[in-house]
């Protein structure tokens with residue numbers, strides 16, 4: 001029996017990495033969409049929309065962290081620390097949801113700024129390493 005890697009398996013691994021990258025991209029899109037839903041939500045819808053963002057973000061962080069073995073320790077730790085930071089900011093902001101003086105626009109800006117900066121500084125390094 002040959003011990004060389006069959007070409008189909010190599011192709012599979014390549015697709016698998018590509019699929020993972022596509023999945024990470026898709027998840028970013030889902031979080032962005034959830035932020036968009038929160039932005040247009042009113043009254044009672046705000047709480048559920050906010051919770052959805054937190055749930056998606058948590059799930060996405062866990063997913064990324066499962067694949068961080070490809071990163072150098074300090075890069076991985078900085079990335080995970082940034083996930084933890086935003087998770088704790090989201091938890092803190094939860095107290096504001098439903099308050100009559102809550103500025104939804106400000107929260108949306110915080111979320112979009114974070115996502116953009118995080119993808120640029122941290123996710124990019126993960127994506128490059130997985131490629």
Ligand SMILES: [Fe+2]
Nearest residue numbers: 064118122123
């Ligand atoms: Fe990340």
Ligand SMILES: [Fe+2]
Nearest residue numbers: 028060064123
């Ligand atoms: Fe991400």
